[in-house]
Amino acid sequence: MMSTSRWSRARGAAVAATVPLILVAACSSGGSGSSGGKDGEIRMMVNLTDNLDQAYWKKLVKPFEDKTGLKVKIEGPTGKSVAESFPEQLAAGTAPDVIQSIFPDDDTAPELVDLSGESWAKGTPMFENYAMKREHYAVGVGEQTQSLIFYNKDAFKKAKISKTPTTWDELATDMGRLKKAGFTAMQTAGDFQTGLQLQQIYHPALNQAHPKWQTDVNNSMLNVGDAYKPMFRMYADWIKKGYIAKSDAGLDPSQADGNFIAGKAGLYTNGSWFAATLDQAEDVPFEVGVFSPPVDDGKPYPGPQGATMADPYMINKGARSESDAKKLVKYLVTDKAAIEAQLGSDGVFRKDAKLKQTALDTEVQGILNDAPELVAVGEGQGNVRLPVTGFNPKFTEVAQSLYTGKSPDEAAKTIDQWVSENR
Incomplete structure (x- = not known):
């Protein structure tokens, strides 16, 4: 974990x-x-x-x-x-x-x-x-590797999903089928993991749309809010449709791990370290698979991998x-x-x-x-870095605000204001 x-x-x-x-x-x-x-x-x-x-x-x-x-x-x-x-x-x-x-x-x-x-x-x-x-x-x-989606293969079979999604529309359709089949479609968690998961799942698509996006923000060529607004909108829609449980925003990450391992969820965004958690877990009641997150329509799949x-x-x-x-x-x-x-x-x-x-x-x-x-992920690394520190905790705060009713546009404005004040 x-x-x-x-x-x-x-x-x-x-x-x-x-x-x-x-x-x-x-x-x-x-x-x-x-x-x-x-x-x-x-x-x-x-x-x-x-x-x-x-x-x-x-x-x-x-x-x-x-x-x-x-x-x-x-x-x-x-x-x-x-x-x-x-x-x-x-x-x-x-x-x-x-x-x-x-x-x-x-x-x-x-x-x-x-x-x-x-x-x-x-x-x-x-x-x-x-x-x-x-x-x-x-x-x-x-x-x-940071950008992985682990999935319950048995849940996919029960929901009659024959292949893993490669686009956002396909992912949304699959989450609807998983919910209808009685599963939490996407397992999420509170603490640091809310913001981490949102970034993880969006790394491939974001870096296709804006390669080295942290550098563009540093050079005032891009706003973080504009970069993440499409993801904020999708994420808010998933919450609204019940694909993500609102109560999970207060869930300890270890409990989220346990929910997925117990077979309660169809999908779980996480990093490669979760593979070690699964390898060490006893009696996982289903077969686990993993795939790279979706990309925008018309873009080559898989996209760049956050790592x-x-x-x-x-x-x-x-x-x-x-x-x-x-x-x-x-x-x-x-x-x-x-x-x-x-x-x-x-x-x-x-x-x-x-x-x-x-x-x-x-x-x-x-x-x-x-x-x-x-x-590069989060604040970035080496020469590809945002002009601020402390971005990851703030991003988690903004991601969690989507659970409590803040709109995607408001979330984007909040993160931009914070970057502007702290760069």
């Missing part, structure tokens, strides 16, 4: 903006060894979860330790998250050598090693997508040994066994990877392989 931290990753380590850059610069200079650590030890801060625990990380790096004689010290965040802890540790002069799970931003980038000149880095997933100007500070293991770099790694300029830190990161993102271990966890996929997979994972892999393009 996706955590709130994954949704916030779209803005990288934006919390770093709360740390004065002059203070960061004074406390961490390239090659100074300010990160501390023993000789031959590499400190790596990672996102610790129930399944990605200390034992997982130690097992992952052990072959590297055995081969190089170096030791890797696995550290969890000192604050609530890696995104919060890294800038705080930079300011205190205690930042680790390698940082996992977050992305650079304008404040942290000057304190990171540019990996543009490393030949091994250039072939890693979404390397160019996360470039900042001409610099590359993050390398990743794979991709997490984020999965398991990103960055190197602190203040690392005790920049060379040793590079060796570790190279191992993590290029070693075949290390890649397979990471792809096998938390719904992480890699384009054209050939791993033994479940039937559902194979479907997700096919969507990733067939995507004509992987595009």
Whole structure:
């Protein structure tokens, strides 16, 4: 199941903006060894979860330790998250050598090693997508596809739906059939997931209509409201027709997962991490399928796939040994066994990877392989970014207002006003 931290990753380590850059610069200079650590030890801060625990990380790096004689010290965040802890540790002069799970931003980038000149880095997933100007500070293991619609194949049969929809009209027709057959047509949820799902389902169509739309907003060539108004109108219509349950706007995301897994819903928009949730679930009473969201009439299907770099790694300029830190990161993102271990966890996929997979994972892999393009999500990433931070929570607030009677035009005006006031 996706955590709130994954949704916030779209803005990288934006919390770093709360740390004065002059203070960061004074406390961490390239090659100074300010990160501390023993000789031959590499400190790596990672996102610790129930399944990605200390034992997982130690097992992952052990072959590297055995081969190089170096030791890797696995550290969890000192604050609530890696995104919060890294800038705080930079300011205190205690930042680790390698940082996992977050992305650079304008404040942290000057304190990171540019990996543009490393030949091994250039072939890693979404390397160019996360470039900042001409610099590359993050390398990743794979991709997490954001724009997926999971569906109940048994519900489709009961509703007499023979194939997955490729256009919005087809989707609306199918939702009507699912509702008539006694299912919640589209499972939604509250908290962060309301806005996330609305963006996920619209990524392919939006990026066909407005490629790199975040850049167009940044350059004042497009308003967010105009970009999303067609989706707001469709979404409001789905709510009105009962395809989406109004009460779901207050539903915890984990409860929404449970509703779909229990067979109560026909469709569920989510990211590739939900495939891992389904793989781990016991006794799912139906066969699950997945497809890429619809596109506008006359547009090629499938559309661009919203995606984020999965398991990103960055190197602190203040690392005790920049060379040793590079060796570790190279191992993590290029070693075949290390890649397979990471792809096998938390719904992480890699384009054209050939791993033994479940039937559902194979479907997700096919969507990733067939995507004509992987595009930035939410606030954006690298050089394709909105001129604001905090967009995702605000977008969720606007999406939820459609449940309480705000019109699509009012929703579009609200998000435009917020962007204008905060850019």
